[in-house]
Amino acid sequence: MGMNRREFLRIAGIASLWGLGGKTAFEILKPGALEAQLRPPLMKAKKWAMVIDTRKFNAPEDFQKVIDACVKAHNIPKVANQRQEIKWIWKEKYENAFPDDLNQFLPEPVEQKFFLVMCNHCTNPPCVRVCPTKATFKRPDGIVMMDYHRCIGCRFCMAGCPYGSRSFNFRDPRRFLKEITNPDYPTRSKGVVEKCNFCEERLAKGQLPACVEASNGAMTFGDLDNPDSEVRKLLRENYSIRRKPNLGTQPNVYYLI
């Protein structure tokens, strides 16, 4: 992410060749890079991960407040045609969220309950592998990102994602937004794919993801590579499962059952 000495010297060199100088040179040759360098992210991790304590999600409100927080934070439209809707985080029955972990007899609460599903920010993301333009890419801190301005809308990533976590803007999403609930997060245009981004825009400001903040401690976010992190502590002390682990994607969203 950052700029190393070599890169800095390279850009400075090219800039002086062109007779450019100072900050302007960097803004032209590598827009935003210098700014990013000067402002280190407040929240840092080697590998972001999320732990969802499903035992704390019971009443419909428990789910709704989390989903609403996400919808608000990212101006997610309510598309008229349900089959073409945009979903970042939503609820599913156990048999749909974990179709490979299906015992004939399950504890009643597990069988009846809903489970939150979202992008797993996989360690080996098939969506990133198939994208022909690098519009979806993996950051060094593990977040699988979308560049809404590069995406050509080929939807290869949607075919590649084994979790159904991606949505496509089949129509202009702004048409379905009654109001812009978060002016700081961009609305999207028609024809591009979108999905959960682990609230990278909030992490950059030192805040937790919107869903985690709204969950009253039912969701935990942290650095999986740090043995002392809250997520590692939870995974050490509880039995957890992940969605479709047999595909080798290594999801980074864990569920405590």
Place this chain on the structure above:
Amino acid sequence: MFEKALIGSKGYYTWVLFLLAMIGIGFACYLYQYNEGLGITGMNRDVSWGFYIAQFTFLVGVAASAVMLVLPYYLHDVQVFGKITILGEFLAIASVVMCILFVTVDVGYPNRLLNIILYPTPNSILFWDFIVLNGYLLLNLFIGWNVLTAERKAVAPPKWVKPLIYISIPWAISIHTVTAFLYAGMPGRHYWLTAIMAVRFLGSAFAAGPALLIILAMLVRRLTPFDAGQEALNKLRNIVTYAMLASIFFVLLELFTAYYSNIPGHKHPFTYLFVGLEGHGKYVIWTWISVVVGIASALLLILPMTRRKNAWLLAACIGVFGSLWIEKGLTLVVTGFVPNPLEHVVEYAPTVPEVFIALGVWATGFLVLTLLYKIALSVKLDPNSASVH
């Protein structure tokens, strides 16, 4: 040589005008889609590819099948194909044009299509498909045009064309292999995740493509004095027969693996196709039409009393083409998405504008084919060009 495409009979002009009208309607529908977004199609969050990508996949096969003329003629010196190899190459050109158009109408942000080359991404199969398809188009344009020009001047084609022809043979295999890899490498899409996807694709392509060529050759024989020759048709028929039998065999292999292993995820898509899944079965009727017509056509191609009669041969070729179109141009793509990763069954059917856009692209392909065939046949039939007829 282009001028030869401008002079023709009344029937020729009527056909061209008809195609132009279909292109016009398709283009109008596309403008609607361009403004509204892909929301006007039947595609949805769960079946995120549909009719367009299915047509693309089927037509890559038709394009690749030109190799079934080029390979025997140039590598095995099968002289009877000499007269019609150009027809195969021009069919490949028209097919690749349609492929490129189908991908274009399918993307959500067509203005950004060039991002594929501006940000080349070798780990994406789509990047490679872009390269091999455009390469194949260029190869066939160069080869076809130069061979035809040489024929008109009654000279041998330039020497540098030969290596291009040899390159075009594995290149044809590559376009359909890469297209199969678009599907066969997706974790969690059981219907597509099969190692024989590429050979299945090639098998059905080498049946459907040459079948279409036989139909076209018979049509040309009726409409013009140009005769491909019965022996060439018979040779093509043998290719269609073997390829069709291989295709049927491959499908049986898939069925065996799915049902004998008894793994639910592998059975679901086939169950969806043949009997329907959880009360959803939009494609059951289509699947059975494909199966019955496919097997009947294969029988017509095998039985001595039918395979020697051109009327039966024509029927068999139409059957092969139709059956494989249903398999690849209709159900292959949709079934990969059923059930979805969360095991919900969401169905898909194309909308009216979607079908008209597709018809517009097909019409464009047929227009390209008509013009190219018109030029090729004018050269071959021109008494002043010392061509072989």
